[in-house]
Amino acid sequence: MLSITPLLAAAATFTLGALLGAAGAEAQTLKTVQDRGTLVCGVSQGLAGFSIKDDKGTWSGFDVDFCRALAAAIFNDPSKVQFVPLSASERFDALKNKQIDVLSRNSTWTMGRENDSSLVFTGVTYYDGQAFLVPKSRNLTSALELDGSKVCIQKGTTSEPNAADFFETNHINYELVEGDTVADVVANYLAGKCNTLSTDESQLFALRSQFPKPGDHMILPDVISKEPLSPVVRQDDMQWFNIVKWVNFALLNAEELGVGSKTIDDALKSQKPAVKRLVGAEGDFGKPLGLTNAWAANAIRAEGNYGEIFDRNVGAHSKLGIPRGLNELWDNGGIQYAPPIR
Amino acid sequence: MTVGVGLFLRAAVAGAIAAAAFVLPGVFASAQQIDMNVVDQPGYVPSPDEEQLSGVYEKQEVFFRSSEQPGTIMIDTSQRFLYLVQPNNRALRYGIGVGRDGFQWSGLQKITRKQEWPDWRPPPEMIERQPYLPRFMAGGPGNPMGARALYLGQTIYRIHGTNQPQTIGHAVSSGCFRLVDDDIIDLYGRVPVGTKVIIKQAVAL
Numbered sequence: 001m002l003s004i005t006p007l008l009a010a011a012a013t014f015t016l017g018a019l020l021g022a023a024g025a026e027a028q029t030l031k032t033v034q035d036r037g038t039l040v041c042g043v044s045q046g047l048a049g050f051s052i053k054d055d056k057g058t059w060s061g062f063d064v065d066f067c068r069a070l071a072a073a074i075f076n077d078p079s080k081v082q083f084v085p086l087s088a089s090e091r092f093d094a095l096k097n098k099q100i101d102v103l104s105r106n107s108t109w110t111m112g113r114e115n116d117s118s119l120v121f122t123g124v125t126y127y128d129g130q131a132f133l134v135p136k137s138r139n140l141t142s143a144l145e146l147d148g149s150k151v152c153i154q155k156g157t158t159s160e161p162n163a164a165d166f167f168e169t170n171h172i173n174y175e176l177v178e179g180d181t182v183a184d185v186v187a188n189y190l191a192g193k194c195n196t197l198s199t200d201e202s203q204l205f206a207l208r209s210q211f212p213k214p215g216d217h218m219i220l221p222d223v224i225s226k227e228p229l230s231p232v233v234r235q236d237d238m239q240w241f242n243i244v245k246w247v248n249f250a251l252l253n254a255e256e257l258g259v260g261s262k263t264i265d266d267a268l269k270s271q272k273p274a275v276k277r278l279v280g281a282e283g284d285f286g287k288p289l290g291l292t293n294a295w296a297a298n299a300i301r302a303e304g305n306y307g308e309i310f311d312r313n314v315g316a317h318s319k320l321g322i323p324r325g326l327n328e329l330w331d332n333g334g335i336q337y338a339p340p341i342r
Numbered sequence: 343m344t345v346g347v348g349l350f351l352r353a354a355v356a357g358a359i360a361a362a363a364f365v366l367p368g369v370f371a372s373a374q375q376i377d378m379n380v381v382d383q384p385g386y387v388p389s390p391d392e393e394q395l396s397g398v399y400e401k402q403e404v405f406f407r408s409s410e411q412p413g414t415i416m417i418d419t420s421q422r423f424l425y426l427v428q429p430n431n432r433a434l435r436y437g438i439g440v441g442r443d444g445f446q447w448s449g450l451q452k453i454t455r456k457q458e459w460p461d462w463r464p465p466p467e468m469i470e471r472q473p474y475l476p477r478f479m480a481g482g483p484g485n486p487m488g489a490r491a492l493y494l495g496q497t498i499y500r501i502h503g504t505n506q507p508q509t510i511g512h513a514v515s516s517g518c519f520r521l522v523d524d525d526i527i528d529l530y531g532r533v534p535v536g537t538k539v540i541i542k543q544a545v546a547l
Contacts, residue, residue, distance in 0.1 A: 215397075221404050272547065275547055321397055332542075333433070
């Protein structure tokens with residue numbers, strides 16, 4: 001017993017410190033991360049393309065790579081991340097309780113979640129939204145042609161009212177076929193109990209990749225709801241908020257400027273002012289964040305730019321094969337747009 | 343004068359890359375960055391199975407926000423896609439093969455001529471690299487120009503078909519843009535002479 005006492009005392013001190021930190025006007029998340037030597041990143045319990053652990057225990061995915069880029073910006077080492085899988089119901093509490101430094105877990109940015117007053121979303125990394133999957137044999141090109149469809153949707157999700165709104169607005173008759181779980185919904189669809197399946201677009205692509213014949217089904221390009229996914233941090237630390245936010249912006253700006261994992265060394269020699277500022281060859285943009293001026297260059301070298309991260313995890317050259325769509329850069333057909341570094 | 347398609351090099355390497363591409367998505371991503379070294383195969387007629395693209399390079403309608411008018415063609419060479427802009431934030435997207443490094447170019451052009459089953463006349467630079475190529479080949483199945491050609495401005499470049507469907511998604515041609523024959527026939531039927539064509543390259547550092 002006696003031997004445990006110091007440990008308990010240490011634990012108590014730690015808890016007290018955490019509480020004091022939370023109560024303070026400016027928490028020191030960056031310092032905590034640097035002292036610890038690793039970033040602690042909250043992710044999903046397993047969602048193909050976004051955050052999933054393989055049988056060797058290695059995490060991969062779009063949300064995972066964002067945390068690796070963040071670690072590279074801080075430590076110049078993308079491996080200094082510890083991933084904490086979290087369920088949907090425990091994810092925000094884990095952040096509030098300081099169990100994690102950042103939540104990078106396919107979470108939709110809504111006003112209600114920020115009104116909570118202790119959390120803040122850092123910027124949209126992925127524009128998701130509800131869409132429709134249909135057999136290719138139906139020869140459809142638009143959700144407006146779904147009149148008379150039987151639509152499989154998971155019971156109790158926001159997908160139900162979203163679809164109802166869309167169909168009503170567009171005077172489309174449909175029959176709802178509910179399933180209790182995602183697995184039920186897929187089974188119903190594949191058994192022909194419905195001829196349309198609706199949920200968020202990213203999930204439709206993930207589900208389709210598991211179908212016996214993925215090529216026989218298509219996802220219509222219409223997106224009928226807004227599900228902007230963003231990392232989340234606590235509201236009590238502006239410096240940390242800015243670091244997470246600007247790592248995302250740096251990855252987007254890198255793609256726009258043609259700077260990627262394969263071109264980063266050429267970029268260091270670039271004469272273009274915007275490129276020089278991004279890679280730290282000009283100006284002083286990393287130090288005010290508490291990082292080095294090579295923060296963005298280190299993140300890009302480690303994980304690639306936004307387009308590379310998208311492509312390998314969820315995009316055209318991944319198993320999911322999700323078109324860039326809304327997530328294409330603003331000057332190339334999409335709406336992804338980052339403020340400039342200057 | 344007509345610039346045709348691939349460049350003379352090691353077909354075995356190309357075969358290995360293409361084979362890997364169908365097995366591992368991860369390998370595909372890196373293979374895409376590699377120039378595909380492939381010889382022209384005048385006279386070769388691909389099977390219907392070979393002509394059938396799957397996955398990302400299959401023709402599909404996608405979300406596409408643009409300030410360009412519907413009917414405009416936009417070519418994204420780094421992603422190997424050709425977009426035909428549609429109304430309501432849509433585009434028809436086709437998979438393409440594009441020019442190798444050093445043959446890449448960008449800019450604004452108009453379609454100045456349309457040709458069914460174009461003839462093939464490899465230009466002198468291609469003959470120099472591939473001396474065994476025919477000096478002329480009449481249009482038809484097996485012609486490297488494929489089933490249709492859309493002429494770009496006064497340049498020697500074309501958007502055309504191909505008799506080598508496996509090259510879609512790669513950088514192979516001498517600056518032209520190639521589609522599988524079904525796709526070029528489809529596109530040909532949708533765009534008139536005078537269509538605006540915007541060609542985008544990766545940003546220079």
